Amino acid sequence: IETPEGPNIGLISSLSTYGKVNKYGFIETPYIVVKNGVADFNDIRYLGADEEEGLFIAQADTPTDKNGKLLTDPVCRYDDEIVTIDKNKVDLMDVSPKQLVSVSAGLIPFLEHDDANRALMGSNMQRQAVPLLQPEPPRVGTGLERKVAIDSGAVITSKATGTVTSVDAKKIIVTDSEGKEHLHRLLNFEKSNQSMCLHQKPIVDLNQEVTFGQILADGPSTAGGDLALGRNILMAFMPWEGYNYEDAILISERLRKDDVFTSLHIEEFDVEARTTKLGDEEITREIPNVSEEALRNLDERGVIRVGAYVKPDDILVGKVTPKGETEPPAEEKLLRAIFGDKAKDVRDTSLRLPHGVKGTVVEVLELSKENGDDLKAGVNKLFRIYIAEKRKITVGDKMSGRHGNKGIVSRILPVEDMPHLEDGTPVDICLNPLGVPSRMNIGQVLEVHLGLALGTLDEYISTPVFDGATEKDVEDKLEEAGFSRTGKVKLIDGRTGEPFDNLVTVGRMYMLKLHHLVEDKMHARA
Structure with missing residues (x-):
C-alpha cells in the first residue's frame, strides 16, 4: 500500500x-x-x-x-x-493480521474499509505531518503507535532500571541499584532537515522509579510515549456556503486561537567573513549610515542576541567589506587611524533577514579559523543564525486525515458562526460529505462515529488493521456514550440559531497538518 x-x-x-x-x-x-x-x-x-x-x-x-x-x-x-x-x-x-501491510499503513484504523488508492495517500501523507506544539495521540488508534514512537528514536528510553535522580530540560540522570549514574541527553530546539523543530521534553518526575526501556522523554510528534502526528478534533460532514466545495476545508478560529495546529519551524542563515583582494571583511557593530535603532539587538561583536524578535530586513550580523579605491597617502591613513573614519573605505554587506521570514533567534553559532574550525578557503569567520517561528494554521495550508482525505483550508470562521451541537459545543471543522462516496474511503466515517463516542467517554482504544472494531461495536459505543446508534446529531446554525434541515454526521476525526504550508509557497514578482 x-x-x-x-x-x-x-x-x-x-x-x-x-x-x-x-x-x-x-x-x-x-x-x-x-x-x-x-x-x-x-x-x-x-x-x-x-x-x-x-x-x-x-x-x-x-x-x-x-x-x-x-x-x-x-x-x-x-x-x-x-x-x-x-x-x-x-x-x-x-x-498477525497486520503482517501484510507496512508500518505506515498499519497506523490507519479501519484500513480494511478504505479503497487502496486512498489508503496509499493516507499512508504516504502521515510521513508529511508537521510536528505540532501540542500533539495528542489518536483516540482511535491501531495499537502500533507506541512501538513506532520507540523504534523511530524520537523518544528517549531508560538505559537502566533505577531512580530518576536529576531531570531538567537538557538531561535526565537515572541511578541504578548499584549507584551507577546513566545520563540521557535531550535535544533542545534542534533544526531537522525539513526545517522543523526537534525538541524533547521529560515526562518523568524526580525520584520516580523507572524500568529499563521505559520512556523518559517525549520527542517531536509524540505524546506520553505514543506517536502523535495530529489532533482529535470535532468535525461535521456538511457543506457550508460552498466553502468546502471540492476538497476545501472550513475551520473554526479556535484552531488558531488555542494553537491547536500550531507548529514550530527553524530556519538557518549563514554569513561568512572572507579575505578579499582589498583586505579582510570584518564582522562589526560599526556599520556606516545605519541608525542606532537598527543596531539595538546586536551585541558588541555586531551579532544578533539570542531571544531577539526579528522581522524582514532586520540586521542579523553586521559586516563591512573594504571598498575598491585608490591607495590613500600615508598621512590620510594616519588620520583615519586616529579618528576612525571608516565610512569612506568600506561598504555595508551585513546579513539581513530576507522577506517572508520572522521569528525569534534561538541559537547563534560562531566558527572561526582562529579557533581551529575547518572553514572553506578564504573564509575567516562564519556565523550561523537559527530563527524559530511559530506558524498557526492559515488559509491555504494543507490538512489531511489518515484515510487519504486531504484538503486545503479555504476559510477560517469565527467560533460563534460555526455550526454547534444542541449543548452549544461548536464544531471545529466542516468537511464536504461528497468527498466520501466516490473515493470509497469509508474508514473515515467509522473513525468519526467511534471518535464521537470515545471523546465523550474520554477513552482511547486500539482497533488493529484487519482485526478491528465491527459496525456493531461502533454502534454499541455510541449508545454507551448516549448518542443515537446512527451517529447523526441535530446541528444548529451558529449565525441564525436555527437547526439545519437534516441530521448531520458529527464526530472526532484525527487530523494532521501537512508539510505543504502556504507560507513556503507564497511567491511574488513585480
Missing part, C-alpha cells in the same frame, strides 16, 4: 510489519507452525517466498481455543489460490 503515486508506483515499496532480510538478502516473514490442526504459538518460523510454495497457510484471525486447536476449517493461501481446507491439513498460520 505504501508506495509513491508517480511513475514509480509499485516499484518502490516498504518492508511489511514483522518482515526482515535474511543473510542472503531475501525478505522473510514469520509463521506459526500448525501440526494436526493444532497451532504451536511457541514455534515461530521465518520463511521466504520460495519456501512457502506448496504449503497451506491459514489467516491470523483463524479462531483457536486456548491450546491452539483450530476450531473451524480455515480459509488458506495455497500458492496463488485461496482455498478452504480441512483443519488437519494446515501447515502454517500467519502471526
